[in-house]
Amino acid sequence: MNKITIENLSLKYSDGTESLRDINLEIPDQQISVIFGPAGGGKSSLLRTLNRLNDLADVVEREGTIKIDDQDIYQPGYDVIQLRRIVGMVFARPVVLPMSIRENLTYGLEVAGIRDPNLLENVLETSLKKAALWEEVKDRLEDPGVALSGGQQQRLCLARVLALEPEVILLDEPTSGLDPISTGKVEESLQELKKEYTIILVPHSVQQAARTADQAAFLLQGELIEVASGEVMFTNPQQQRTQDYIQGRFG
Amino acid sequence: MKKKSSARQQKQRLGFGLLTLMAILTVIPIVAVVVYIFVLGAPAVNLEFITGFPRDGMRAGGILPAIVGTFYLTLGTAIFSVPLGIGAAIYLSEYAPDNRATQLIRIAIINLAGIPSVVYGLFGLGLFVLFLDFGTSILAGSLTLSIMTLPVIISTAEEALRAVPQAFRTVSISVGATKWQTIRKIVLPQALPGILTGVILGLERAAGETAPILFTVAAFFLPRLPNSPLDATMALPYHLYVISTQVPGMPIKIQYGTALVLLVFVLSMNLIATTIRSRARARRQW
Amino acid sequence: MKINFRNQSRLGEFAITTLIKIAGYSAILFVGMIFLFLMLEGLPATRQVSLDSLLSDRWYPIEDYFGVLPLLGGSLLITLGATLIAVPFGIGTAVYLSEIAPRWLREILKPLVEVLGGLPSVVLGFLGILVLSPYLRVLLDLPTGLSALTGAVLLGGIAIPTVVSVAEDALDAVPKSYRDASLAMGATEWQTIWRVTLPAARSGVLTAIMLGVGRAIGETMTVMMVTGNAPIVPKGLGDLFSPVRTMTATIAAEMGEVANGSVHYHVLFLIGIILFLISLVVNVTASAVVFRSKKSQDRILS
Numbered sequence: 001m002n003k004i005t006i007e008n009l010s011l012k013y014s015d016g017t018e019s020l021r022d023i024n025l026e027i028p029d030q031q032i033s034v035i036f037g038p039a040g041g042g043k044s045s046l047l048r049t050l051n052r053l054n055d056l057a058d059v060v061e062r063e064g065t066i067k068i069d070d071q072d073i074y075q076p077g078y079d080v081i082q083l084r085r086i087v088g089m090v091f092a093r094p095v096v097l098p099m100s101i102r103e104n105l106t107y108g109l110e111v112a113g114i115r116d117p118n119l120l121e122n123v124l125e126t127s128l129k130k131a132a133l134w135e136e137v138k139d140r141l142e143d144p145g146v147a148l149s150g151g152q153q154q155r156l157c158l159a160r161v162l163a164l165e166p167e168v169i170l171l172d173e174p175t176s177g178l179d180p181i182s183t184g185k186v187e188e189s190l191q192e193l194k195k196e197y198t199i200i201l202v203p204h205s206v207q208q209a210a211r212t213a214d215q216a217a218f219l220l221q222g223e224l225i226e227v228a229s230g231e232v233m234f235t236n237p238q239q240q241r242t243q244d245y246i247q248g249r250f251g
Numbered sequence: 252m253k254k255k256s257s258a259r260q261q262k263q264r265l266g267f268g269l270l271t272l273m274a275i276l277t278v279i280p281i282v283a284v285v286v287y288i289f290v291l292g293a294p295a296v297n298l299e300f301i302t303g304f305p306r307d308g309m310r311a312g313g314i315l316p317a318i319v320g321t322f323y324l325t326l327g328t329a330i331f332s333v334p335l336g337i338g339a340a341i342y343l344s345e346y347a348p349d350n351r352a353t354q355l356i357r358i359a360i361i362n363l364a365g366i367p368s369v370v371y372g373l374f375g376l377g378l379f380v381l382f383l384d385f386g387t388s389i390l391a392g393s394l395t396l397s398i399m400t401l402p403v404i405i406s407t408a409e410e411a412l413r414a415v416p417q418a419f420r421t422v423s424i425s426v427g428a429t430k431w432q433t434i435r436k437i438v439l440p441q442a443l444p445g446i447l448t449g450v451i452l453g454l455e456r457a458a459g460e461t462a463p464i465l466f467t468v469a470a471f472f473l474p475r476l477p478n479s480p481l482d483a484t485m486a487l488p489y490h491l492y493v494i495s496t497q498v499p500g501m502p503i504k505i506q507y508g509t510a511l512v513l514l515v516f517v518l519s520m521n522l523i524a525t526t527i528r529s530r531a532r533a534r535r536q537w
Numbered sequence: 538m539k540i541n542f543r544n545q546s547r548l549g550e551f552a553i554t555t556l557i558k559i560a561g562y563s564a565i566l567f568v569g570m571i572f573l574f575l576m577l578e579g580l581p582a583t584r585q586v587s588l589d590s591l592l593s594d595r596w597y598p599i600e601d602y603f604g605v606l607p608l609l610g611g612s613l614l615i616t617l618g619a620t621l622i623a624v625p626f627g628i629g630t631a632v633y634l635s636e637i638a639p640r641w642l643r644e645i646l647k648p649l650v651e652v653l654g655g656l657p658s659v660v661l662g663f664l665g666i667l668v669l670s671p672y673l674r675v676l677l678d679l680p681t682g683l684s685a686l687t688g689a690v691l692l693g694g695i696a697i698p699t700v701v702s703v704a705e706d707a708l709d710a711v712p713k714s715y716r717d718a719s720l721a722m723g724a725t726e727w728q729t730i731w732r733v734t735l736p737a738a739r740s741g742v743l744t745a746i747m748l749g750v751g752r753a754i755g756e757t758m759t760v761m762m763v764t765g766n767a768p769i770v771p772k773g774l775g776d777l778f779s780p781v782r783t784m785t786a787t788i789a790a791e792m793g794e795v796a797n798g799s800v801h802y803h804v805l806f807l808i809g810i811i812l813f814l815i816s817l818v819v820n821v822t823a824s825a826v827v828f829r830s831k832k833s834q835d836r837i838l839s
Contacts (some may be wrong), residue, residue, distance in 0.1 A: 053425055081544050084427040095418040098441055098536035108426035111436070113543035123540070146536050157422075164426060165540055263727035267637055273798035274638070277697055278646055281653040284664060318708070335560050342561025348555070358821060359564040363822035365748075366571065366813060367755030369785045373792070373809045377574045381797065398567050405564070429545045431553050452655070459657025462757040462785075466792050488659045488758075495663045496762055510660050521655050523646060 002030040003168060003198040004050065009064035011045055011222075020045055021222045023064070023171060027168075027215075032190055032199040033229070034213035036206060038251050042222040043202045047170045050200070051087040068168070078203050085112070086150060088161030092173040092204075094153035096145035101137055106128040108164045123163050131159035132189050151182025158189065167214045176204040187212055206246055210234040216244045285518075288510050295508025304474050309494060310501055312507055319476050320389075320484035321458055321471065321516065327393025327480070328400055328457045333450055335397070336404030340446070343405070344412035345434055364402035368462040371399045375467040390480040392468025396457040403456065407449025411442040416537055444531030451524035459517050461488040487513040560716035573719045575813055579806035586804060592665070596768035596782070598791065598801045605808060607768040611685070611781035612754060614771045615764065616691025619753040624746055626693070627700025631745070636730050647705070652696030662762035665691045670763055677778070683765035685781045696749040703748055707741020708734060740826050747823035751816055754785075761786035783801055784808050 004027035011020040027033050031055060037044050048054040052073065065072050073083055085108065097104050100117045105127060106120050111196060114120065124141075128134040133155040137148070145156060154174060171190075175183040190199055190212060201210040209216060213230030218239070226239045237243050244250055303313025312406035326425075339356075345352040375395030385391040415438050423433040461469075477484040491509045492500045583591075586603050593604030611655050630650070669691065670682030677686075711734050717727040735742065765780020768787070789807050795802040 043428045051425060053421070056421075056424065079544070081429065082542065084425055085542060089425045091418075091422070093418070095422045097419060097422065097437060107423070107436075108428070109540070111423075111426070111428040111432045111545070113545075114539075114540065119540070144536055160426065261727070263725045266727045269635060270629050270633040273626055273647065274633040277626050277630045277701070278649055280694060281649055281656075284656065285652075287664065287668070288660070290638055304627050328589055335563060336559050338560030341565060342557045346557060347561060356561060356564055358824075359568040361820050361824050362568050362817055363564060363571075365751050365755070367757065367816060367817040367828050369755075369757040369788045370571070370575070370809045370812050370816075373578075373788060373806060374571045374574050376792070377578050377806070378570065382574075393644070398571075401564065401567065427542075429550050432545055455655055459655070459659070461657070461659045462789055465789055490658050491663055491760070492758060495666055506663070506667075510663055513657060516662060517655060517657060518652070523653060 002026045003068065005065075005067045005070075007065045007067075009046075009049065010061065011042075011049065011054070011059060012061040014060045015058075019222050020049075023224050024225065025217055025224060027198060027200060030194055030196075030197050031214035032194050032201055032212050033217065034203055034209045035217045035219055036203055036209040036227075037219040038245065040221070041219045043219050044172055047089070047172050047202060050107075050168070050170060051084050051089055053084075053089065055080070056198075064233045065147065073226065077087065080114060085164040086166055087168040087170060088164060088166040089170045089172065090154070090157050090161060090174045092176050094150060094157050094177070096148070096153050096156060098143050099145060101143040101145050101148070101156065105160055105163050108160065112164075124230050127159040127162035129190075130162050130193065131155045132185060133159055149182075149183065151178050154178060154182065154186065155189070158186075166197060168200065169193065171199070171201045173202050173204040175208070183208075206234075206248075220245070268290045283312075285514065288507060288514055291503075292507035292509075292511025292514075295504040296511055300508055300511065307488075309472070309498060310505065312505060314485075314490060314512065316474060316476055317485040317487045317490040317509070318512065318516075320468075320486040321488070321513075323389050323477060324392050324396060324464065324486060325454050327389055328396040329454055330396060331397035332400045332404055332453070332457075336401050336450075336453075337408050339401070339405045340408030340412055341434060341439075344409050344440070345430070360402045360405055363398070364406075366399075368399065368460055369465075369493070371395055371463040372465050372467060374398075374462060379465055387466070387468055387470065387479060387483040388481045389468055389477060389484055392464045392486075393480075395463045395467050396460065399460070399463055400453040400457045403453035404450055407452070408442070408446045411445025411449065412438060414445065415441045441537075444527050448524045448528045448531075451520050451527070454523070455517050455520040456521070459488055459513065461492050464489055464498070481505065487516065538596045542827070557714040572813065575806055575810045578665075578803060579808075579810045582800065582803035582807040589808075591804075596787070598804070601800070602618050603800070603804045605784070605804075605811070607770045608782055608784045608787050608808065609811075610770045611615045611764070611768070612783040614685050614777065614781060614784055615692055615760060616750060616753045618685065618777060619692035620642035620746075620750055622690060622693030623696035623700050623749050623753070625692045627705055627745070627749060628742060630697070630734070631701045631704035631708060632730060635705050636726070636734065650698050653694070654702065658695060658756060658758045659762075661691055661695060662759040665759060678838045679778050681765060681780065683763055683780055684778050685764055685771065686777045688760045688781070688783075689777065691754045691763060692756055694754045695756060695759060699752050700745045700749040703745035704738070704742045707738040707745065710741065711737045743826055744823045747819055747826070751819040751823070754819070755812065755816055757785040761789050766790065772803050784812055788812075 006023055006025040009020055009023040013019065017116065023046065027228060033047060037043060045054060066074060097107060105124050109120060109123065128137065133152060136152060145153065148156060175186050190201065193199060201212060203212065213233065215227065215232050216233040217227045218225045220241060226237060226242045228237065234246060237246060269310050300313045301318065302315055304315055306312035343356065372395065375391055379385050379391035379394050380387055420433050423437055464486055466481055469486050470483040471485065471493050473483060473485050487509065491513055493508060494505050564629065590603055591605055593602065594606045595602040595604045596607050634647060638646065665687060670687050673679065673687055674682030715733050715737055716729055719733040724732065760783045764786065766782050766786060767780035768782040771781055788808055791801070792805055795805065
């Protein structure tokens with residue numbers, strides 16, 4: 001079952017950077033899809049088209065369609081706000097809002113007009129457990145979010161996304177600032193989470209891509225070079241350029 | 252070789268010494284002014300001075316109407332300039348696109364900041380007192396002072412808003428908040444101490460200005476408290492000006508006393524603003 | 538668990554955004570209004586008083602002499618004097634604070650200078666009358682202490698905080714790497730300041746000076762109280778010791794006594810227009826200098 005269908009997607013910014021050229025990609029449900037490639041290739045841009053976060057940047061041209069559950073998310077009148085709840089994003093550097101841990105988690109719900117304290121408590125606990133953070137913070141929910149360690153902060157960001165009951169989770173190099181142990185914990189969580197959600201991951205290394213990918217897509221300078229299952233991509237890629245990149249001949 | 256380098260060292264020592272002297276000469280007058288006024292004005296300032304009404308053609312008694320007048324003017328200025336100024340700052344920081352129109356706004360603000368205070372007085376006279384027929388009143392004076400204070404508030408508030416990390420806004424949008432929700436719940440609260448500092452410093456200037464209120468609100472011999480915004484009123488800066496230049500036989504003690512009260516009014520605002528600024532810096536969560 | 542999300546009302550968001558946009562554009566509105574009013578009340582003067590008369594050197598409104606030259610001259614003389622004081626002391630202090638003073642001293646002195654900037658000008662004028670003026674009179678053996686010199690000294694003092702503040706920020710913004718590179722090549726700190734740091738901060742320092750000059754030109758109360766208010770065209774720097782009259786003081790002193798709508802009234806507004814235009818030119822040029830040089834700096838560094 002394909003959750004997301006990207007057809008002929010092209011993107012150009014006002015200063016010419018990070019453009020995407022004619023991307024065609026299917027993202028299946030309940031899998032980890034990895035989009036990898038060298039820096040400046042358009043991976044972040046691609047991710048940001050999926051939750052329409054790039055509406056905030058100065059996009060000069062956009063062509064093609066993106067359908068989630070067969071609905072074109074760029075059609076006029078589409079509920080962008082709701083889209084961002086359904087498609088959650090975790091960023092490269094953990095961005096903890098300047099509030100307590102609890103407030104960080106309930107922020108998304110608050111702006112959606114949800115006040116019921118019981119509901120909020122439930123959601124809080126559930127999402128923290130799913131992000132494997134509950135045990136560590138359950139007694140210090142009123143502490144400021146910045147008091148947590150880097151790895152904990154990133155898991156907090158994950159929990160923040162989960163609190164909105166998303167269907168798709170986008171992760172843009174989520175472990176780039178983290179130590180190997182925290183990285184491992186995040187990758188473990190992803191394996192658990194993929195059972196419930198559609199995961200799209202931009203890894204910060206080819207090795208991470210190889211470890212986690214169910215489906216892998218190689219993006220080079222805005223073009224989609226190759227798409228394959230995780231196994232095939234990292235053992236026997238078809239395109240020369242893909243092979244060169246994976247083997248570290250450029251990057 | 253050694254001779255050459257010691258000549259350069261000497262030059263440096265001389266130069267440093269000269270600059271240090273300059274800095275001292277700049278700072279000493281400041282301290283001297285404050286100390287002088289405190290020492291010569293303190294004997295005049297007692298409870299009666301602050302809470303009493305003037306007698307004997309202003310030559311004796313207290314200056315309560317002037318204090319109250321300055322207070323009302325500062326309040327009036329705040330009412331008009333703060334919401335408008337913060338709103339404009341929010342526009343410039345969060346909404347304004349990078350185009351000609353925005354540049355025009357910025358030039359306008361720079362312009363407003365540079366207009367001489369007496370020209371504001373002229374404008375206030377022409378528009379508020381005469382054309383709109385508010386008369387010489389607290390209303391006219393406050394409106395004039397507000398426009399004068401606007402650029403200060405806008406610049407400091409915009410700076411405070413821009414200092415809030417962009418990442419907060421991105422995250423907020425990505426969990427489904429609207430732009431205004433983001434501003435209201437995250438950006439504005441985080442920028443508030445900086446904004447407050449700027450507001451207080453702006454109001455401090457407004458409280459001490461004489462020229463804009465000369466023709467728009469200030470009265471000299473009005474020994475009663477104002478009843479409505481349409482009343483004229485005494486004000487501390489104007490009072491000081493008149494008693495030091497136009498009233499024969501004015502006791503020096505009263506002049507210094509008035510200067511002291513004005514100074515305390517202004518300096519305490521400065522102190523509050525600086526305290527807010529340093530406290531906030533310590534408590535920042537980013 | 539399916540949560541019922543409720544979006545922020547679109548109308549409410551639009552309303553607030555509109556209000557903010559209006560606030561943003563209000564600055565343009567106000568400048569426009571001020572200019573409009575000045576023109577409305579000031580231009581009639583050009584019809585009522587001949588250009589020759591306006592450019593004469595006699596300002597004696599009671600007998601219909603409206604020559605603005607003495608006032609212009611007075612403003613210029615005092616501003617020149619103030620600049621001669623404010624620039625060396627202001628920049629010198631800025632260099633001291635930014636490059637020489639130890640951190641703890643800087644933390645004390647910088648707010649102190651800011652305090653000077655916040656002092657009401659009427660207080661400084663007050664002390665000018667009671668303290669500075671008699672002192673200068675005795676010191677320099679002058680017939681009166683209320684002169685252009687007194688005004689220039691006080692005005693210089695008022696302009697110094699502006700100069701210090703902007704110049705110090707500009708010096709502070711010069712990257713540490715510039716200084717390090719200079720020192721590594723064997724220059725002393727003194728040489729570094731004058732050959733590297735100051736030139737690098739050139740545009741900011743220029744802005745500081747211009748803003749200081751702008752402040753001096755626009756000052757009203759201080760000059761009104763200590764310059765003696767004699768509208769005579771200053772003929773040279775020697776007139777520094779005689780009383781003068783500035784444009785600002787003229788407006789402030791005479792506006793209260795004019796009949797609404799009289800020629801005198803209109804001429805005062807005309808002087809207001811002159812002041813408005815001068816400040817417009819000075820301030821916009823100052824900011825344009827910063828803007829343009831920032832762009833070229835970026836180009837060089839990239």
